[in-house]
Amino acid sequence: MTAQDLSICDILGGHRPARQRIEYDFAVTMGCGDACPHVRAKHRDDWNIPDPKNLSDDEFRAIRDLIEKNVRSIAADSLHSSQ
Numbered sequence: 001m002t003a004q005d006l007s008i009c010d011i012l013g014g015h016r017p018a019r020q021r022i023e024y025d026f027a028v029t030m031g032c033g034d035a036c037p038h039v040r041a042k043h044r045d046d047w048n049i050p051d052p053k054n055l056s057d058d059e060f061r062a063i064r065d066l067i068e069k070n071v072r073s074i075a076a077d078s079l080h081s082s083q
Contacts, residue, residue, distance in 0.1 A: 022040065023040040023041065023042065024039065024040065024041045024042070025042050025043065026041060026042070026043050026044075026045070026074055026078075027041035027043070027044050027045075028044075028046070028047055029044070029045075029046045029047070030046075030047055030048070030049045031046060031047060031048035031049055031050070032051070047070055049063060049066060049067065050063065052064075
């Protein structure tokens with residue numbers, strides 16, 4: 001995410017049991033079929049995004065950009081619904 005000038009270190013940090021007590025507004029799975037039962041969320045969505053592990057750099061960037069687009073859409077929807 002550094003290439004996009006984003007730091008996710010603060011987001012991913014913290015003690016796991018403490019994170020399990022949090023109820024998130026939104027949880028996303030990427031199509032792996034896991035329900036993530038230990039992640040409490042008010043809303044869940046599955047984006048069915050391919051695992052970029054074995055993709056070329058260009059294909060990896062396309063996945064990254066798709067995730068960014070989806071996150072921005074969620075953020076915009078959240079702002080509109082709170083107004």
